[in-house]
Amino acid sequence: MTAPSPPSPPGRSSVLPLSALGAGDLDRAGGKAANLGELLRAGLPVPPGAxxxxxxxxxxxxxxxLDALLADPAAPPSALRRALEDAPIAADLDREIRSAYQGLRGPGEDEARVAVRSSATAEDLPGAAFAGQQDTVLDVRGEEEVLAAVRRCWASLWTDRAVSYRRERGIDPHEVRIAVILQRMVPARWAGVAFTADPVTGARDRLVIDAVPGLGEAVVSGAVTAEHLVVGPAGRVLSRTPGRDPATGAVPAALPHEVLTALLPLARRIDEHFGRPQDIEWAADGSGVQITQARPMTALPPPSVPLSPAQRLQCSVLLEFLPVRPYPLDVTTQIAHGPARMMQGIARFYGVEGLFAGFLREEDGVAVQLLPARARPTARLLATPAKLAARIRRFDPAVWARDPRQQEFLAEIAALEDLDLAALDWQSLLAVPPRAFATLETCRDLRIDYLPGSAAAVARLALLALLLGEHALIADLLGGARTRTADADRALEELADAVRADPALTERMIAARSPEELVRLAADRGHPLLQDGLARFLEEFGRRETTSSMLVSTPTLDECPEIVLGMVRANLARPRDATPRASRSRAARSRLLAHPGLRGPRAADRADRWIRAAQAGVAFREDSHFHFTAALPTLRRALRESGRRLAAAGVLEDPEDVLHLRWEEISAIPAPESLPEARCRELRRAVRRRAARRAELEGVPMLDAARVFPSRGGPGALATGMPSGAGIATGPARIIRGPEDFARLQDGDVLVCPFTNPAWTPLFLRAAAVVVDAGSPGSHAAIVAREQGIPSVTATGTGTRLIEDGALVTVDGTHGRVTPAAGS
Incomplete structure (x- = not known):
């Protein structure tokens, strides 16, 4: 930390009337005072103050x-607080404060009763509310008490929690200042807070009011349970919950109707004036309602809007691909040019515009809402049947890997991986991400051509099995496909077998208490089987995403050996599968081909060809997904290298800050070393601002999941969703939120998770059933669950929140229900 800048030149008053300030005076007055001055200018009732x-x-x-204390990185915040609380106030400022205080006396008062409120320059801003971080002292009387309260407010800028809060939100401590408000106390009969949007649901047509008799500080501090009202757009009270004094259990009188009717129009005027939902503190005396504070609401969910069936379908897919809020760099790289654009291009080719396009709403580069556009059929849709028929005839999924375009794709991926990024000059480094984006155009074209044949082959086999009454065989028949995902599962099992050959190593891996301990074991040269096997696995399969193929901010598998080692450890802790998927597939094939309905060798031969074609279709779907993440490691390395160079040149404070920049901001930099300082400051401010906004939105969903996955109800259900894998299974629920939790899943557990992707596939070998917040019957989780023959329920929306970790549950994949197990 560095010291504040020197004081302003003499002649500039240090104490101003509240009425002289407005929204443009943030630097001099802090957020709270600037907002109150703005309300006064707008003619709203605000108690007078200075x-x-x-x-x-x-x-x-x-x-x-403070100069010396701030220059010392070892100085704790408590030292700064003591220095400010103990320091005498300069004589000229002392006179100004006393004069301002005396000017706030009401008629007939010997001493004014005032509130002394902190007003920091980083306070009450969109993205950083700082609610309760600095001090407010109520009902202060006497000049000496006022001066002491002012010093206390100054010192509260450096409380441990305020310092930590600013650090978490990326707010530069060098730029933080604090003003102090002296404001005449309102002799409140009722007081409280009013939100001009519902803080829980985000509904902008609701006002939510908490009220208590007396001073409103009791509401803000949580000392009492306030009366809670939800008011609709016409001023009608939609719900009212009585308040309660926790000390006595007494229920106070209800908020008078005249106070409510006076407060509602004031709240709406404040919302309209600032142009965004507001968190308002108010007090009511015998003369009416006074506004004592207004600040932007923070951590507010986006508005919940109705979705069309096509939008719900898109959202069910996107929620799987975006399980976490993307960074600005995600939005402008892999989201703008990656899988979503590929899906958009495929839909456009077949005559649908707008599918998977423009689905993120941003504010200052930060994604705040997931809302897909409405898809629009075009005249090209009429040609779709002919396009599909032509591609089914021409493009056989069984031979797609020999397509020259795929060979060129693999050559370009190899060339990208061979680049020495650290040796490239800046402009050459900037050329790498566009090359990575371009590889996905090949993936798109291959999917346009080969997916129709894949879908037709799977549909044909499914129809045959249904006609023969053998629909239960479909999952096992398709599960025999040789895919890169199946290869990865097999490689993990082989690596576990290699470790089993060393009983001491096996014991140490099973006993490992942390991912770090597993990594240390693998790094030990005394265990070459594990070390070499892990290296081979990561070389072959490390391109896979750990979280989403739409994100560059999350690592790929080769960056997370602990995930692979955790899966090996889990394999070691259970016996080998006595009936591997390939064996089940062969048995299902033999049973189908022996069906009496397939009389004669020609019918059986045709059915066998259909089985192989369907398996080839499944393999294309899986393997083309495996390949369209192939450029992701290089893309991540290039972007991280750009962040390293920007930090080394002083453009950014930390290499990881690059995630808060947009790609166009990075690619517009001619050379980091020669970037003008003014532009550097602008980029650093953008990083801090966006970091603060993301911190505010932590835990706030980008979409109302109930709009996408409406509850299907049912007595006694813990969660309901879409039936995605038939059957019933019972087991302990295990909440797995990400790869870091993989090792927690044990054989027979019910996997309950927000999403899955191919990196999660090995978990399905151990799970008794799968329950997923997102997805659909066509999602990765549902497909793999059906291939493994385990029940699955997708699109629960709230499964990970409503199901308790470790609870014994029963999953009914046929009807899409999760219930407590009998007797639990």
């Missing part, structure tokens, strides 16, 4: 010796 500006704080900080 502001001790940030200039006064800077001068006091110098007098208190």
């Amino acid at each position: 502001v001790i500006t940030t200039d006064a704080y800077v001068a006091a900080a110098h007098r208190a010796g």
Whole structure:
């Protein structure tokens, strides 16, 4: 931390009337005072007050010796607080504060009763509310008490929690200042807070009011349970929950109707004035309602809007691909040019515009809402049957890997992986991401050509099995496909077998208590089987994403050996599968071909060809997905290298800050070393601003999941969703939120997770059933569950929140229900 800048030149007043300030005075007055001054200018009822500006704080900080303390990285925040609380106030400022205080006396008062409120320059901003981080002292009387309260407010800028809060939100401590408000107390009969949107649902047509008799500080501090009202757009009270004093259990009187009717129009005017939902503190005396504070609402969910069936379908897919909020760099690289654009291109080719296009709403580069556009059929849709028929005839999925385009794709991936990124000049480094994006155009074209034949082959086999009454065989028949995912599963099993050959190593891996311990074991040269086997696995399959193929901000598998080692450890802890998938597939094939309905060798031969064609179709679907993440490791390395260079040149404070930049901002930099300082400051400010906004939105969903996955109800159900894998299974629920939790899943557990992707496939070998927040019957989780023959329920929306980890549950994949197990 560095010291505040020197005090302003003499002649600039350090104490101003609240009415002289407005929204443009943030630097001098702080967020709280600037907002109150703005409300006064708009004619809203705000108690009179004065502001001790940030200039006064800077001068006091110098007098208190904060320069030396801030320059010392070992100085704790408590030392700064003590210095400010103990420092005398300069004589001229002392006179100004006393004069301002005396000016707030009401008629007939010997001493004014005032509230002394902190107003920091990083406070009450969109993205950083700082609610409760700095001090407010209520009902202060007397000049000496006011001066002491001012010093206390200054010191509260450096409480441990305020310092931590700013650090978490990327707010530069060098730029933080604090003003102090002296404001005449309202002799409140009722007080509280009013939100101009529902803070839980995000509904903008609701006002939510908490009210208590007396001072509103009891609401903000949580000292009492306030009366809670939800008011609809016409002013009608939709719900009212009585307040309660936790100390006595008493229920106070209800908020008077005249106070409510006076408050509602004021709240709406404030919302309209600032142009976004507001968190308002108010107090009501005998003369009416007064506004004591207004700030933007933070952590507010996006508005919940109705979705068309096509939008719900897109959202069910996108929620799988975007299980976490993307960074600005995600949005402008892999999301803009990756799988979503590929799906958009396929839909456009077949005559549908807008599918998977423009589905993220951003504010200042930060993704705040997931809302797909409405898909529009075009005249080209009329030609789709002919296009599909032509591609089914021409493009056989069984030979897709020999397509010259795929060979060129693999050559380009190899060339990208051979690049020495650290040796490239800046402009050559910037050329790498566009090359990575271009590889996905090949993947798109191959999927356009080969998916029709894949889908037709699977549909033909499914129809045959249904006609023969053998629909239960479909999953096992398709599960015999040789895919890169199946190869990865087999490689993991082989690696586990290699470790089993060393009983001591096996015991150490099973006993390992952390991922770090597993990594240390693999790095030990005394275990070459594990070390070499892990290296081979990562070389072959490390391109896979760990979270989503749409994100560059999350690592690929080759960056996370602990995930692979965790899966090996889990394999070691259970016996080998006595009936591998390939064996089940062969048995299902023999049973189908022996069916009496396939009389004669020609019918059986035709059915056998259909089985092999369907398996080839499944293999194309899986393997083309495996390949369209092939450029992801190189893309991540190139972007991380750009972040390293920007930080080394002083453009960014940390290499990881590059995630908060947009690709167009990075690619517009001619050379990091020669970038003008003004532009560097602008980029750093953008990073801090976006980091603060993301921190505010942590835990806030980008979409109302109930719109996508409406509850199907049912008595006693813990969660309901779409039936995606038939059957019933019972087991302990295991909440697995990401790869870091993989090792927690044991044989026979019910896998409950927010999403899955191919990196999760080995978990299905151990799970008794699968329950997923997102997805659909055609999603990765559903397909793999059916191939493994285990029940699955997708699109629960809330399974990971409503099902308790470790609870014994029964999953009914036929009807899409999860219930407590009998007797549990």
